[in-house]
Amino acid sequence: MNIVIRELQATRKSLIIWCVGVLFMVFAGMGKYAGMTGTGQTINELMAEMPESLQAIMGSGGFDLTKAIGYYGLLFLYLAMMATIHAVMLGANIVSKEERDKTAEFLLVKPISRGKVITLKLTASLINLVTFNLVTLVSSIVMVQRYAQGEAVSGDIGLLMIGMFFLQLLFLVVGTAIAAIIKRPKRAASISTGVLLLTFILSIAINLNDKLGILKFITPFKYYEAEQILNEGLDPAYLTISIILITVLTAITYQSYKKKDLNI
Amino acid sequence: MSVIEISNLTKLYGNSRGISDVSFNVEEGEIFGFIGPNGAGKSTTIRTLLSLIYPTSGSAKIFGKDVVKYAPEIKRDIGYLPSEVFYYDNMKVIDLLKYSASFYKKDCTRRIKELSEILELDLNRKIEDLSLGNKKKVGIVQGLLHEPKLIILDEPTSGLDPLMQQKFFDLLEKENKKGVTILFSSHILSEVQRLCDRVAIIKEGKIVQVDRISTLKENNYKKFKIETKTEVDFRAFDVAGVNQIEIKANTISFIFRGNINSILKKISEIEIANLWIEEPTLEEIFMHFYKKEE
Numbered sequence: 001m002n003i004v005i006r007e008l009q010a011t012r013k014s015l016i017i018w019c020v021g022v023l024f025m026v027f028a029g030m031g032k033y034a035g036m037t038g039t040g041q042t043i044n045e046l047m048a049e050m051p052e053s054l055q056a057i058m059g060s061g062g063f064d065l066t067k068a069i070g071y072y073g074l075l076f077l078y079l080a081m082m083a084t085i086h087a088v089m090l091g092a093n094i095v096s097k098e099e100r101d102k103t104a105e106f107l108l109v110k111p112i113s114r115g116k117v118i119t120l121k122l123t124a125s126l127i128n129l130v131t132f133n134l135v136t137l138v139s140s141i142v143m144v145q146r147y148a149q150g151e152a153v154s155g156d157i158g159l160l161m162i163g164m165f166f167l168q169l170l171f172l173v174v175g176t177a178i179a180a181i182i183k184r185p186k187r188a189a190s191i192s193t194g195v196l197l198l199t200f201i202l203s204i205a206i207n208l209n210d211k212l213g214i215l216k217f218i219t220p221f222k223y224y225e226a227e228q229i230l231n232e233g234l235d236p237a238y239l240t241i242s243i244i245l246i247t248v249l250t251a252i253t254y255q256s257y258k259k260k261d262l263n264i
Numbered sequence: 265m266s267v268i269e270i271s272n273l274t275k276l277y278g279n280s281r282g283i284s285d286v287s288f289n290v291e292e293g294e295i296f297g298f299i300g301p302n303g304a305g306k307s308t309t310i311r312t313l314l315s316l317i318y319p320t321s322g323s324a325k326i327f328g329k330d331v332v333k334y335a336p337e338i339k340r341d342i343g344y345l346p347s348e349v350f351y352y353d354n355m356k357v358i359d360l361l362k363y364s365a366s367f368y369k370k371d372c373t374r375r376i377k378e379l380s381e382i383l384e385l386d387l388n389r390k391i392e393d394l395s396l397g398n399k400k401k402v403g404i405v406q407g408l409l410h411e412p413k414l415i416i417l418d419e420p421t422s423g424l425d426p427l428m429q430q431k432f433f434d435l436l437e438k439e440n441k442k443g444v445t446i447l448f449s450s451h452i453l454s455e456v457q458r459l460c461d462r463v464a465i466i467k468e469g470k471i472v473q474v475d476r477i478s479t480l481k482e483n484n485y486k487k488f489k490i491e492t493k494t495e496v497d498f499r500a501f502d503v504a505g506v507n508q509i510e511i512k513a514n515t516i517s518f519i520f521r522g523n524i525n526s527i528l529k530k531i532s533e534i535e536i537a538n539l540w541i542e543e544p545t546l547e548e549i550f551m552h553f554y555k556k557e558e
Contacts (some may be wrong), residue, residue, distance in 0.1 A: 002366040010352065060472040102350035106406070108315050110367035261317040 003117065007094060007124030015212065018086045019135045022079060022143065028217045029075040030143040031242045033068060049057060056207035063227065069156050073141065073226035079136055080164050081200065083129075088166040088192045090128055091175020094121045096188035096255065104262045113220075114258045122176070122250075129168045156230055163224035163234060170220050173249035182255035183263055205237040216262050217241065265328075267414055267445040268313065272322035283308050283469040285322070290447055295440055297460030297477070298449040299550070306449040307347060310418050313447075314344060326414065340368065345414035347419040349403035351391045357402055360385040361409060368410040371461070379405040382431060388522040390526055396423040404432060415439065421455060433459060451548045465550065483491045485549055486524065489517040490531060492540040501530065508551065509545045519544055 036043050042063045046056065063068035095118070097105040134240065138159065144153045174195055179188035184249035206212045216222040223238035268290035275282035281303035288536050290296040299304055312315045313324055323329045341536035342358060351360055358376075387460055390533045394402065396458045400423045407415065415436070419428050420424075436459065440446055452458050456463055456505040465472045503511060506524030514537070520527050531539070 002363060009455060021327070087366055096533075098477065101352070102348070103352055104316065105344070105346040106351065106364070109339055109342065109344045110364070111336045111338075113336045114368060259318070262311075264311070 001120075003112075003120035004124045004127075007121055011090065011094070011124065011128055014090075015131060018082070018132060021045050022132065022136050023084055023139050024145050025079060026075070026139045027081060029078070030068070030072065030147060033071045033147055036065070036071075043231055046194065052206055056112055057204055066121060067151070068144050068149075069151065069153050069230065070156070072144050072153075073160075073230050076160055076164075076226040079140075080221070083132060083164050083168050084171040084196055084200075085193065086132055087125075087129055087174040088171040088196045089189055091172040091174075091177075092188040092192040094125055095176045095179035095253070096182075098183035099263050100188075102264050106262050108262065109152075115254055118176070118180075118254055118257055122253075124173075125172055125176075126145065127167070129172060132164050133161055133168065140191075159229050159234060160224075160226060163229050166226055166239070166246075167220055170242055170249075173246055173253060176253040177249045177256070180253045181262065183261075185263055189191045229232040266290065266325075267292050267327060268296075268312070269325040269328075270309070270322075270446065271324070273309065273312060273319050273324055274321045275312055275317065276320045276348055281305070281321070281469050282468075282507050283312075286466070286469075286471050287322075288464045288471060289475045290445060292445055293440070293443050294461045295436070295446040295448060295459050297456035297463035298466065299451065299463055301451055301467035302478065304466045306451075306466060307418055307514065308469075309466070310344075310416055310449060312341070313379070313416065316341070324414070330340050341413040342461045343407035343410065343415045345400075345403045345415075345417045345420050347406040347422065349399045351399070353392055356387070356393055357385065357394070360391060361387070361405060364406045365409055366513075369412065372409045375411065376405060379408055379435075382435060383428065387503065396430065397425060401425055401428070404435075408435070413444060415444060416449075417446065418449045420448070421450070421452065429455075439528060449486040453545070453550055474475065481547060486520050487517070487540075487542040488520055488527070488531075488534055489515060489542070489546060490538040491515045493535050493537045496534055500534065503527070503530065508548070514522050519548060 026251060027089055047065060063073045064076065099109050106113065107175075116169065140157050140161070141154050144157060173190040175188070177184070178192045178195070182191065199219040200221055202212075202215060203219045206216055206219070206222060220242065223235070266289040268288075270289070271287050273286040274284045276284075286305070286309055298306055298309070308317070312319050313331055314324065315331050320330060320456070328339065329338055331338060331376055355363070357380075361372075361380075362378050363472045365376065376387075378535075380401075382508065383404060385398065385405060389398075391399065391402060400420070405418070406415075417436075421432070424432060433455075436446060436448075448456060460475050460477055462474065464474045495514060496516065501518060503526070505520050507519045507521070509516065509518040511525065
């Protein structure tokens, strides 16, 4: 428990900053929608006239932008992006920092197994992720509801947030696994965010080019696209892949960290 | 009973040297010195004992238990002071000590107070604002607060002023009287000589010698200084057992190990003005180990 409390104290500041960031994103994003409502159908026409590649990059494909929830679907990509950056950096740092800051010589000479250290650090990370997710969920429901003109939106937003939570979990363990494997702790965060950006760019590339469709299983961003979640709900196949990936990466984190020569 | 048993411990780091075939035992209740120059493998050995890194081959036991397999269990009774102390930012001394104590299933509050009073450590300062010496004190308190049965110290005196060093040594001796075993790694011989019962000398990753401090000093090592009336051909002293020979005008000095009679016969062959035969310091014996193979 002591490690969980310590980690929560250590991550508190950055969590607050991230939450303020995501709040700003939701409020400012939906605020823009308020400015658009007057234009009626024209926004959809405008979007449809844009080159497809631009639409792909913005992720605006099949949303009805006259509806608040449709507009929120567009915004979701950016919220998910923030959530995953937060998760992957948290994962990489929470594991690598003991080596990076040379506190491993303090913590890992205590009567505690490395496995337990990872368990407690993952617990603290989960609390961080859940907080981030809840802040996004609540602020989204409040803001979208405001513009939804009586339409029920919390169900849809709930589904999107479940998707985002899987993305968060996935990238958290991407971060922890990389931090556990690599020998130079200082590079854990940069390599992890590199992986994140790569998968993100790949998901856009797939949107741009149908021939890359087969690669959609490599990038988690394709697993949880707002368009698909809003129209068809969460795909059980992608959920299964996510759960398998999370399990494997968690196992890699534990195994690699247990066997690792600490670099101090 | 041996508290630490190291057998054929080898740790290789890619190309660079780690330690090879290190073996020695530390007995219960002794203060054991572990000495060698920087980079000889002292920290590598200690980190392997604490399973911060794992051996390439060989094994080590503490309290009769394998250090890798039973690491968490063993560590309940180990106190460790690393050569450089690094702690979490933004923590007060007392918070860190409480955090440290929270890993042991006992109440350490009294001990924290006691130790910080002895070392004159202000518990309410922020760690990042502390000087090197004060950080070291935090390390000492942190290493001793759970009353460990084995204390492992890696170059513990750096940063402490002589007065504090004295207090720290007194503290260690007091612990030792209670039956605590201490492994004391250092490259400063005088402190090892002063504190330790036995010593292991490590050089380039290999143990050169394990001996009692007293034996090491008595082991027929004598320091000779001879003043002659006329200039002498120093080759007269080029015999087995003579080391570190130094010649300055009419004085010759060297360390001798072997049959004292044979060297005295040599000396009697020449006309001498003055003669000193002294116990060499550990430093001088130590230099002997390091120069031997050059």
